[in-house]
Amino acid sequence: MKRVQFSHPLMPYMLLLPQLAIVGVFFLWPAAEAIRASFYLEDPFGFGSTFVGLDNFKDVVSASEYSRTAWFTLIFSAAVTFFSLSIALLLAVKADNVIKGASTYRTLLMWVYAIAPPVAGLVGVMLFDQHIGPLNDLAHALGWNMQIGVNYFDTAFAMTVIAVWKQIPINFIFFLSGLQSVPKSVQEAAAVDCRSSSRRFWTVTFPLLAPTSFFLLIINITYALFDTFGIIDLVLKGEPGNNPVTLVYKVFLDGFRGNDLGGSSAQSVILMILVFALTVVQFRMIERRVHYS
Amino acid sequence: MKRSQFWDHTILVLGALFMLVPVVYALMTSSHDAVSIYKEGLQLSPGGHFVDTYKQVLTEAGGFTKSVTGLTMLWNSLVLGLGFAFGKIIISMLAAYAIVYFRFPLGTFFFWIIFSTLLLPLEVRILPSYEIVQGLGMANTYSGLIIPLIASATGTFYFRQFFKSVPDELVEAARIDGAGPLKFFIDILVPLSKTMIAAIFIIMFVFGWNQYLWPTLITTDESLFTLVRGMKQILQVWIGAQIPDTNQAMALAVLAMLPPVLIVVIFQSWFVKGLVESEK
Amino acid sequence: MAGIQLNTLRKIYAGNVEAVKGISIDIKDGEFIVLVGPSGCGKSTLLRMVAGLETITDGELFIGDRLVNNVEPADRDIAMVFQNYALYPHMTVYNNLAYGLKNRSIPKDEIEKRVRKAAEILEIGDFLDRRPRQLSGGQRQRVAMGRAIVREPAAFLFDEPLSNLDAKLRVQMRMEIKKLQKELGTTSLYVTHDQLEAMTLADRLVVLSGGVVEQIGSPIDVYEKPASTFVATFIGSPAMNLLPLAKSGNEWKLDNGATVDVKLNTDLSDLILGVRPEDLVIEELSEKFDTGLHTALTVHVVEPVGAESYVHGTIGEGSVDVVVRAPGKLHFEPGQILKVTAKPEKLHTFDTKSGKRIELEGALETA
Numbered sequence: 001m002k003r004v005q006f007s008h009p010l011m012p013y014m015l016l017l018p019q020l021a022i023v024g025v026f027f028l029w030p031a032a033e034a035i036r037a038s039f040y041l042e043d044p045f046g047f048g049s050t051f052v053g054l055d056n057f058k059d060v061v062s063a064s065e066y067s068r069t070a071w072f073t074l075i076f077s078a079a080v081t082f083f084s085l086s087i088a089l090l091l092a093v094k095a096d097n098v099i100k101g102a103s104t105y106r107t108l109l110m111w112v113y114a115i116a117p118p119v120a121g122l123v124g125v126m127l128f129d130q131h132i133g134p135l136n137d138l139a140h141a142l143g144w145n146m147q148i149g150v151n152y153f154d155t156a157f158a159m160t161v162i163a164v165w166k167q168i169p170i171n172f173i174f175f176l177s178g179l180q181s182v183p184k185s186v187q188e189a190a191a192v193d194c195r196s197s198s199r200r201f202w203t204v205t206f207p208l209l210a211p212t213s214f215f216l217l218i219i220n221i222t223y224a225l226f227d228t229f230g231i232i233d234l235v236l237k238g239e240p241g242n243n244p245v246t247l248v249y250k251v252f253l254d255g256f257r258g259n260d261l262g263g264s265s266a267q268s269v270i271l272m273i274l275v276f277a278l279t280v281v282q283f284r285m286i287e288r289r290v291h292y293s
Numbered sequence: 294m295k296r297s298q299f300w301d302h303t304i305l306v307l308g309a310l311f312m313l314v315p316v317v318y319a320l321m322t323s324s325h326d327a328v329s330i331y332k333e334g335l336q337l338s339p340g341g342h343f344v345d346t347y348k349q350v351l352t353e354a355g356g357f358t359k360s361v362t363g364l365t366m367l368w369n370s371l372v373l374g375l376g377f378a379f380g381k382i383i384i385s386m387l388a389a390y391a392i393v394y395f396r397f398p399l400g401t402f403f404f405w406i407i408f409s410t411l412l413l414p415l416e417v418r419i420l421p422s423y424e425i426v427q428g429l430g431m432a433n434t435y436s437g438l439i440i441p442l443i444a445s446a447t448g449t450f451y452f453r454q455f456f457k458s459v460p461d462e463l464v465e466a467a468r469i470d471g472a473g474p475l476k477f478f479i480d481i482l483v484p485l486s487k488t489m490i491a492a493i494f495i496i497m498f499v500f501g502w503n504q505y506l507w508p509t510l511i512t513t514d515e516s517l518f519t520l521v522r523g524m525k526q527i528l529q530v531w532i533g534a535q536i537p538d539t540n541q542a543m544a545l546a547v548l549a550m551l552p553p554v555l556i557v558v559i560f561q562s563w564f565v566k567g568l569v570e571s572e573k
Numbered sequence: 574m575a576g577i578q579l580n581t582l583r584k585i586y587a588g589n590v591e592a593v594k595g596i597s598i599d600i601k602d603g604e605f606i607v608l609v610g611p612s613g614c615g616k617s618t619l620l621r622m623v624a625g626l627e628t629i630t631d632g633e634l635f636i637g638d639r640l641v642n643n644v645e646p647a648d649r650d651i652a653m654v655f656q657n658y659a660l661y662p663h664m665t666v667y668n669n670l671a672y673g674l675k676n677r678s679i680p681k682d683e684i685e686k687r688v689r690k691a692a693e694i695l696e697i698g699d700f701l702d703r704r705p706r707q708l709s710g711g712q713r714q715r716v717a718m719g720r721a722i723v724r725e726p727a728a729f730l731f732d733e734p735l736s737n738l739d740a741k742l743r744v745q746m747r748m749e750i751k752k753l754q755k756e757l758g759t760t761s762l763y764v765t766h767d768q769l770e771a772m773t774l775a776d777r778l779v780v781l782s783g784g785v786v787e788q789i790g791s792p793i794d795v796y797e798k799p800a801s802t803f804v805a806t807f808i809g810s811p812a813m814n815l816l817p818l819a820k821s822g823n824e825w826k827l828d829n830g831a832t833v834d835v836k837l838n839t840d841l842s843d844l845i846l847g848v849r850p851e852d853l854v855i856e857e858l859s860e861k862f863d864t865g866l867h868t869a870l871t872v873h874v875v876e877p878v879g880a881e882s883y884v885h886g887t888i889g890e891g892s893v894d895v896v897v898r899a900p901g902k903l904h905f906e907p908g909q910i911l912k913v914t915a916k917p918e919k920l921h922t923f924d925t926k927s928g929k930r931i932e933l934e935g936a937l938e939t940a
Contacts, residue, residue: 002393002394002457002461002464003461003465003626005394005395005396006394006395006396006473006474006477007395007396007397008395008397008474011391011395011474011475012391012395012397012400013391013397015387015388015390015391015395016387016388016391016392016403016407018383018384018387018388019384019385019387019388019407019446019449020388020403020406020407022384022440022441022443022444023406023407023410023444023446025425025429026422026425026426026440026441026443026444027409027410027413027418027444027445028406028409029421029425030418030421030422030424030425031413031418031421033418033421033424033425034417034418034420034421037420037421087308090304090308091304091305091308094301094302094304094305094308095305097298097301098298098301098302098305099298101302105305105309106561107558107561108309108312108313109305109308109309109312110557110561110565111312111554111557111558112312112316113499113557114499114503114550114553114554114556114557114558115316115503115550115553115554116502116503116504116505116521116524116549116550116553117503117505118505118521118524118525119503119520119521119524119546119549119550120315121524122524122527122528122542122546123315123316123318123319123543123546124315125528126318126319126322126335126539126542126543127315127318127335131331131334132330132331132333132334132335132539133334133335134318134334134335137334165311165312165315168308168312169312170568173565173568173569174568174569177565177569222414226414226416226417229416229505229506230505230506230521230524233505233509233525234524234525234528237525237528237529237532238525238528238529248416248417251416251417251419251420252419252506255419255420256420256510261420264420265420265421268417268418268419268420271416271417272412272413272417272418275412275413275414275417276412276413279411279412460657460659462655462656462657462658462659463659463661465624465626465646465653465655465659466653466655466659466660466661466720467661467672468625468626468645468646468647469624469625469626469646469647469651469652469653469673470647470672470673470676470720471647471648471673471676471677472647472672472676476676480672481661481663484663485661485662485663487663
């Protein structure tokens with residue numbers, strides 16, 4: 001905070017009012033409502049609801065479909081995070097290395113950030129299409145009879161590829177800026193101390209990138225959990241059937257399609273706890289970083 | 294040295310192609326006619342129907358939607374992107390100003406209330422949010438589309454970080470120069486934040502333009518569809534068709550990505566700065 | 574124009590940290606007062622209390638005849654020059670100077686007149702249309718000064734205004750500030766941690782330590798009669814040598830056994846002896862004094878600094894580093910033993926416990 005602050009009886013409240021009003025109505029209220037609904041069973045015909053304690057949570061967790069979804073979400077998130085981070089890191093290291101065309105590469109590798117997930121999903125679906133998609137042709141040539149939307153694994157594969165493609169740019173931007181902020185003197189000192197450039201990378205540069213990497217790890221997990229909704233929705237073409245879905249997608253399906261309000265809310269609350277934990281971990285790390293400097 | 298640079302360039306070119314090719318497919322395919330795409334698959338070379346296709350999707354209803362033209366969807370996307378960006382910047386600047394520059398009872402409490410919104414993304418409270426907004430009669434309105442999205446405190450957080458980095462002496466000098474809180478905000482803080490505002494504007498515009506889940510729920514009236522919101526409808530019609538209008542579907546996808554991509558590319562340095570600063 | 578009166582000003586921060594512990598200073602109209610002390614001594618806090626940027630916990634502050642404890646900074650009729658200049662980066666130099674005047678609704682032509690005049694005094698007339706980031710450090714410093722001048726205030730407050738400049742520019746600006754202040758005759762309160770800056774600028778120095786005043790006086794007074802060991806070591810470079818002195822029978826002795834010929838009216842059995850490096854004389858190079866201090870010094874190292882040399886050495890076993898400042902280029906071997914001496918009137922004595930100065934008998938008014 002500032003050493004010197006204004007004190008004024010009304011102004012700060014007036015300044016905060018718009019934000020607080022929006023937060024109250026469109027955040028706190030629905031969040032409270034989600035928590036409340038998770039303890040109630042809604043009458044299917046709309047005649048009120050009954051308090052059922054933790055029953056919704058028990059039903060949700062014990063359903064085999066839920067654990068299947070949870071497993072898929074875990075594997076999907078891990079795959080998206082791992083591949084998008086490692087590809088982006090590789091590209092960032094190379095882009096930091098080259099002397100000629102560095103800014104052109106930067107532009108070429110980052111612009112996909114601006115594409116919305118469902119738009120990526122639409123283009124992806126067409127590229128993987130059985131009749132007109134070149135990626136499908138390519139798989140065929142390699143002896144893989146790819147059937148997106150029919151085969152569980154093939155569908156998951158397409159989702160992952162599209163999700164990784166969409167996520168590489170942001171990771172690239174952060175890694176590159178992280179690399180560029182490694183002081184030149186440190187790089188020069190390392191060059192004097194160590195001959196092998198790959199060893200230099202893993203022992204000096206990479207540890208200095210650790211805070212960036214950690215930040216990106218959280219960002220990517222959040223992305224895989226939530227922001228991939230549009231991609232999944234398009235790849236499934238709105239018809240989930242037996243195909244893989246993530247936990248967030250299931251909240252949406254059960255709440256809007258299945259009309260299982262309590263179950264959907266219970267799942268929301270479970271996700272809230274998950275996100276809450278991730279954010280707390282992230283804030284703790286940021287605090288520690290502040291102490292470094 | 295030469296050798297290693299060669300491999301660096303090779304990997305970078307491959308990476309750039311990986312990012313570029315899907316979009317080139319979309320762009321090129323949109324310039325062919327539906328029948329030849331149906332026969333020959335997606336295209337990597339330009340065809341002769343570029344103008345026809347775009348004219349058709351922009352001005353004619355039907356095809357993928359019943360009553361809405363591409364132009365209307367483009368307009369809706371623009372309203373969402375701009376409305377969201379402007380709304381967010383104004384509201385979050387005011388809030389951040391109060392939090393950083395004022396001492397007042399309950400200040401810390403309000404700070405935590407606002408920042409609790411960073412904990413729970415819209416996706417985990419989607420159902421009650423939908424019901425509340427619908428209950429308020431805001432379904433199928435621009436305000437119902439835009440305002441609930443502003444609830445998250447990301448903008449406030451960015452501005453708070455930025456205001457904290459403004460040297461303390463400026464507000465002190467301004468006080469000695471006789472500027473009160475309002476004057477300081479308008480004469481000094483806002484002009485100082487210009488670059489930051491631009492950076493956040495770009496990030497927020499792209500973020501708003503690209504919204505999908507919330508518009509999907511809250512706009513069921515086609516005349517309020519954004520391009521991004523329309524993607525699923527387009528795909529569903531495309532699947533159901535005998536000979537699908539792939540060229541038109543791709544054209545709409547290209548239209549949906551064009552404005553945010555242009556903005557990000559043109560204002561690259563601001564955008565990257567804003568994005569990276571926000572991490573700190 | 575007006576004087577400033579500080580009556581037992583106190584500042585207590587949240588958490589009961591007392592930063593300023595009841596300080597009183599009476600600043601006369603037109604006087605240049607420098608607050609000097611190490612970081613954390615409360616000097617900046619005190620200045621900011623005068624400016625109105627920190628609230629006053631206790632005590633009274635008068636500017637002119639007006640009690641201003643609860644007056645807004647803008648209404649105290651002061652102007653402040655900040656360490657990092659605090660220029661408004663988005664405004665031109667002209668507008669930086671004019672901003673405070675506009676807020677006071679001073680007529681436009683009057684603003685124009687004052688800005689032009691200040692610009693002329695400070696020789697920044699050519700930069701009025703530029704923005705701060707297009708200026709060099711020295712030019713920004715002038716703009717910051719200009720912003721203070723145009724206000725025509727009762728007092729200038731300077732918060733380490735030169736510490737962001739390089740050494741050469743600092744010396745130059747130091748002289749300009751002094752000259753300007755004399756021309757304008759505006760009461761000034763100036764904070765610095767640099768003792769040289771303090772000595773050269775001040776009409777009177779206020780040496781602060783730990784939130785209390787150690788000494789107030791003219792630079793020469795403070796230098797020649799430091800009120801405490803703190804002042805003695807803080808003012809002057811290299812710092813004054815401090816040596817333990819113990820009573821043995823009727824004589825005062827250093828811990829190497831050398832007798833020091835001082836007359837003291839005290840019951841204490843041990844003291845601290847202070848002697849400035851330039852007051853220690855190497856006997857081999859000069860005449861011998863009959864009274865005062867005579868001792869052997871074991872040389873460690875000689876630092877040549879051009880016109881003079883600093884000879885570092887020790888007096889006896891386990892003694893602290895003693896510095897002798899002697900003219901010319903000297904060469905001594907490490908381990909070489911020299912005889913050093915000092916006149917009795919150049920010796921200072923301090924209480925071991927409180928660090929306060931004890932006046933020597935017969936060492937009257939030599940200055």
